[in-house]
Amino acid sequence: MSVTPLDPAGGGDVRRVRGNDYRVLQPPDLxxxxxxxxxxxxxxxxxxxxxxxxxxxxxxxxxxxxxxxxxxxxxxxxxxxxxxxxxxxxxxxxxxxxxxxxxxxxxxxxxxxxxxxxxxxxxxxxxxxxxxxxxxxxxxxxxxxxxxxxxxxxxxxxxxxxxxxxxxxxxxxxxxxxxxxxxxxxxxxxxxxxxxxxxxxxxxxxxxxxxxxxxxxxxxxxxxxxxxxxxxxxxxxxxxxxxxxxxxxxxxxxxxQQRIDRVSHAFVADRIPAYQWLRTHPARQWKVPYVTAVVDGTAGYEAVRASVDALLAATVADLSVVVVGPWDTLDRDRRAPLKDPNLDLVLVHGHYEHEARVRLAATEEVDPSTPFVLRLPAGWAPGEDSLARLLALARNEALGLVEVLLRESPEGVVSARLERVSAFARARLVARPDESLDDVVDEVSGVRWVDAETYDFSDEPGELVGRRSAYKARVRAETEAARLAKEAERLREQVAKWRDEAARWRKSTVELRREVGTLRRELHAAQRDQRARRGMRAILAGRMKRALGRRTRN
Structure with a gap:
């Protein structure tokens, strides 16, 4: 059997691998x-x-x-x-x-x-x-x-x-x-x-x-x-x-090995976000962030600020934000700034120009080494722990896309999208020209829709109190979960102990029943022997009585 090679430039249908399960390819020996x-x-x-x-x-x-x-x-x-x-x-x-x-x-x-x-x-x-x-x-x-x-x-x-x-x-x-x-x-x-x-x-x-x-x-x-x-x-x-x-x-x-790891880990942590175990600092920035959020900077100052500020207050500190807009067209030297038709853009630019985790860009410039991209409509604010929960869902279920349904109306659907960069790259490699990229992502990785309320997204953002409150709440929840898991384990051990005890009692009951059965059989045998002896005594007594009667007559 032979196989015709696929066009390395991407022509023709390319067989699709879900995740890393390459068994679907089944290349022949010949x-x-x-x-x-x-x-x-x-x-x-x-x-x-x-x-x-x-x-x-x-x-x-x-x-x-x-x-x-x-x-x-x-x-x-x-x-x-x-x-x-x-x-x-x-x-x-x-x-x-x-x-x-x-x-x-x-x-x-x-x-x-x-x-x-x-x-x-x-x-x-x-x-x-x-x-x-x-x-x-x-x-x-x-x-x-x-x-x-x-x-x-x-x-x-x-x-x-x-x-x-x-x-x-x-x-x-x-x-x-x-x-x-x-x-x-x-x-x-x-x-x-x-x-x-x-x-x-x-x-x-x-x-x-x-x-x-x-x-x-x-x-x-x-x-x-x-x-x-x-x-x-x-x-x-x-x-x-x-x-x-x-x-x-x-x-x-x-x-x-130890000396090499010491040198290697000092550098690769900046470049490989997947090595989260090397990124133990709770707040520092890295060369390649774990997630980049993209926000439309032309949607109005208040709307953009609500979304960006909420992202910066999230429990996920390993994050960057790209705010997209025509920043190179702004003229901040105007004498009447309040009459500037681009005033909202000027305000967004001025508000985030010196924020290290925010990049003002003309296009959606995302480092291809970033594992996840969050596309968030301006005006919608995630809760402090929303992004962490979405990332956990994507990781635990190996999803290529998590889409948050924000609003549904006759005009269409408004959603936030958490995209796994590698899944979309794979989808682009194998997609046919007429295919929806999301459908291909679903095939090679997986897609999940979730609702805004469950994941605490709102278009009426509340006061930002900092990531510590949500972090503490999550720690409390994790501590309680650990306590419940420990209690469940204790109860499982107790149940196992009771099962062993019940098994011993069942075994003792069987043995007792056997012993009672033996005693009953012996008792019945003794009772039969006793009746037999009583019968024999009665026979002997009758014989003696008859013998004494004969002796008296004589």
Whole structure:
């Protein structure tokens, strides 16, 4: 069986994956290879390892004419060289750092699929083909192979039997653990992008272009950060156990995990909002906010202020607000400001010009790395905890859109929309030109309507008392819920104890019944024996009486 690859530029119907449940794709083992793959290898020194990596690539079962190999020398001394007869290109990147080297290779790559490969990772012969069978099924995938870490001495030439040369080897325990905990990443997991590791991952070119190159400002954690941006662009993450590879020696993370985490966490927290466990400060701002609200700034000063001020007082502090309007057309030097036809715009601009969490923009400029966008009609104000509750609903049920029904009339429906950016990106990748994007979001993620009253939205906003009151109310509710959960657990334990006690009583009752039955049987037997003895005595007494009578007559 073969499958025709989908147009990487988005032509034709693209099979749709809900969440990260990639099982719907079901790529065949046999397919017609048509997509070109660019293997990008950043390298610094270790010529002997690079030689083995290139030998492993020369043995791949995926067609050589569809495989482009780019080695990026990242400032090695002496410079790296390509072994004679190697079907690869060597380029030089003078800027230090693996992210810069990968970006240099990416700029040269011509493939439909980008395959990251480290210069100390030897692929088994079928690894690239195992990756590419997935990419022929859909153009929005990130596929990661399974790496094993070997400490075996390096051979001068790569042997035919890699297992004999490199085993025993240690598995990538973190990757294997992630896959097992999430049922192969098809279960509900908030961070499937963590699978994106630069050592042996392939990504559709269209996704890479949407996400952008690697972040060369990061010291460490570039692979995970790019994986996050790929997820925001709509990626599906797939572990492929048949794409096997051997890492020649341990990694730096295996040797220095705590020190690496210390450095990495200091930077990735700003860039990966999904890592909420790194964002423990209750009020500070981050480079990429968790949610951005968009408000029409032309709807009147009072209406805009009611909405924006309510958002800024919300319990969700990890938030930015974009107020959209023609700000560059304003003339604040007029001598008669009260007669200015744009007075309301001037007031909105002046009121929020110096608020750090508010951005005055001409268009809906939202950072694509922001996980959620709230589109709020001006004049409507959420309660202090409304946004937190909507976000919890979207997270817990993996929804792509939560729509709040604000008002319904013959003229139409007014609603606020909480959109998951990654779900809408996925929907745009697979939607046909005539389809409603919301309908596609419902198919690939899920849509839920809720009412304004339940989630405390109002067009008559009350006094803002600050996020602490709602926060305290939520803490009290969570504390009470915890208390009730603890009490429920105590009652469950008591019920279990009573059940055990009842079982013991039932057992004792059965045993007692058996003992009573035995005693009754013995009593009946004794009573039968007693009646028999009484009968025998009566017989004997009669005999004696008759014998005495005969003796008296004689």
């Amino acid at each position: 397919f017609t290879p048509e997509l070109r793959v660019s293997v990008i290898i950043p390298a610094y020194g270790a010529q002997e390892k690079l030689d083995l990596v290139l030998q492993g690539l020369a043995r791949q079962t995926y067609p050589a004419e569809l495989t482009e190999i780019i080695v990026v020398d990242n400032g090695s001394s002496p410079p790296l060289r390509l072994p004679e007869g190697t079907a690869a290109r060597l380029i030089v990147c003078d800027r230090p750092g693996r992210a810069n080297a990968r970006n240099a290779g990416l700029a040269e790559a011509k493939g439909d699929v980008i395959h990251w490969l480290d210069s100390d990772v030897v692929l088994t012969p079928g690894a690239v083909e195992a990756h590419m069978r997935w990419h022929h099924a859909a153009p929005y995938l990130s596929v990661t192979g399974y790496i094993r870490f070997t400490s075996a001495p390096l051979p001068a030439e790569l042997p035919e039997d890699l297992e004999a040369a490199f085993e025993p080897a240690e598995p990538h325990t973190w990757l294997v653990g992630l896959v097992e905990r999430t049922n192969g990443l098809i279960g509900h997991t908030a961070r499937p992008f963590s699978l994106h590791v630069g050592g042996a991952t392939s990504v559709g070119r269209r996704l890479v272009e949407a996400a952008g190159p690697m972040d060369d400002d990061l010291i460490l954690g570039q692979d995970t950060e790019m994986g996050y941006r790929l997820a925001q662009a709509g990626a599906v993450f797939i572990p492929e156990p048949r794409a096997r590879a051997y890492h020649l020696g341990p990694t730096m993370r295996m040797r220095e």
